[in-house]
Amino acid sequence: MPPAGACFPACRADPAAIDRIAGAPGPDLLRCGMIFTAGRAEHNPTSDVARGALAALAFFLSSTEMTERTTSAGPEPLRGSAAKCADRSRPAGTLDTAIERRLSQGKNVKMTARSVFVSAVAGLSLAVAVLATAETFNLKLASGHPPGLHYVDLLHEWFIPELKERAKAKGHTVNVIQLYAGSAVKLSETLEGAQHGFVDIGGMCYCFEPSDLMLHAFQVLLPFGTPDPELSVKIARSVYGQIPELPNAFNEKYNQTLLSLFGQDPYDIYAKFPVNSVADVNGKKIGGAGPNLPWVGLAGSIAVQTTGAIVYNSLQTGVFDGAISFVSRSQGLKLYELAKNYTKVGFGSITFHGVQINNKSMAALPPEPQQILV
Structure with a gap:
């Protein structure tokens, strides 16, 4: 997963960093998670997840009840991973810098628990709606x-x-x-x-x-x-x-x-030799897919398991002298080049x-x- 934007790794590592910026109580992890998700969206803005995350974040920020309170000391300085995050230079127009300006441009933002809950639920619903209409x-x-x-x-x-x-x-x-x-x-x-x-x-x-x-x-x-x-x-x-x-x-x-x-189409027999009766396959090596080998094995043939990938080479090298097959496959595999005798036995069309x-x-x-x- 790519980094979520310059300041979002700090948020992920220290969810309380957002609360220190905001200077207010509330569901820190939820707010941090929404912002972090939006940061992921910034790296792939055309994805359906991105559209959903951005829609949720936009609703979350626009509908939150905010009150300003000015302090002489200003915001509490950030420490650790959050400080590293804040020190990075980022383009002014990115989503994460816009959020930081909203949260920490010399003022603290206070969100009531009720407004946070309502905004989060509404934003999540909007995100789900956007994702549900993915194309x-x-x-x-x-x-x-x-x-x-x-x-x-x-x-x-x-x-x-x-x-x-x-x-x-x-x-x-x-x-x-x-x-x-x-x-x-x-x-x-x-x-x-x-x-x-x-x-x-x-x-x-x-x-x-x-x-x-x-x-x-x-x-x-x-x-x-x-x-x-x-x-x-x-x-x-x-x-x-x-x-x-x-x-x-x-x-x-x-x-x-x-x-x-x-x-x-129905199974029949392709062979290097003429097949006019059951006696003609007695003692002959006949290839088949596996479950259909008893069809010829019980008639006295030497049944040899094979697949379409190797049936041509097996006929060519003498592994067997004939094969149970059907016309559409045999045409595609060109079995007629080696097994020039096609006998319509009538094994039937099989649905498997x-x-x-x-x-x-x-x-x-x-x-x-x-x-x-x-």
């Missing part, structure tokens, strides 16, 4: 997956633009830093990244959290379902609605709120991708952006 918010959104994957493209091409557009219509500006392809969190770290606030919003596949989010990948346990992604999402949403423990788990265990689920927001990040937003997100 600009910055969020970090991350995913371990790269662009080109269906839900990442939805986040980049629809979710974020839609959030920004709707927030703008409500008078707010939302800036989103987008961090994909593991640049902020890896595939298996997204849940924890959002949980601990390393990122504000995390997009992920629940397939990479088999211990923590096993039940959220329930459709994987029911292959050969609908090939329609839209219907798949509707089915998943229906289950989440009937079993509130599923969405509530994010909030209760992982400090985040589920915002959306994503469907995808989602996006969540850290609860603290959500609470920091005003009601309008919160409503847009949920």
Whole structure:
């Protein structure tokens, strides 16, 4: 935190310094704190906190009942850190020098306890009101997956633009830093990244959290379902609605709120060899995300766990001879260059991708952006 202005460190170090200047009883710490906050604002006058602090201070100073009392001796000399503060040279027009002139230009200022209380409460209320109407918010959104994957493209091409557009219509500006392809969190770290606030919003596949989010990948346990992604999402949403423990788990265990689920085109098999029957995959090495490996393992294949980041190289180097995949991902990864046989098996469209927001990040937003997100 930068220094709060030439005289505010002394105030922070010795709250009684303000009372010695004012020469009157009262809530010293409160007055000192407000002035110190305003000093912080002077260093960053465009911030929302600055606007709130300055508004509170202006109201505080303008509405305080003051009486002058002239003394022959003048103000009591300052000592220690307060003296060092008073001796510093500062531009005449700064906020802290204006306050010092108000408080110590050869006169002492007396504030009644009642006026201090009323002014402080009113000023604080005004500051809160100013902060509540803040217009600009910055969020970090991350995913371990790269662009080109269906839900990442939805986040980049629809979710974020839609959030920004709707927030703008409500008078707010939302800036989103987008961090994909593991640049902020890896595939298996997204849940924890959002949980601990390393990122504000995390997009992920629940397939990479088999211990923590096993039940959220329930459709994987029911292959050969609908090939329609839209219907798949509707089915998943229906289950989440009937079993509130599923969405509530994010909030209760992982400090985040589920915002959306994503469907995808159906899973099939890309292979270096023709697949015309179940017997054709018997003894062959087939790669998959993890939860879907039983689909081929129970058919006699040698199941090999993989991710989108390494599937191309694994096919190229012979780690496996085929992969469970879907067209939108396979096109982006160019799997067709190596696995030239695409077999429409009909495993179905699986909804187990989602996006969540850290609860603290959500609470920091005003009601309008919160409503847009949920």
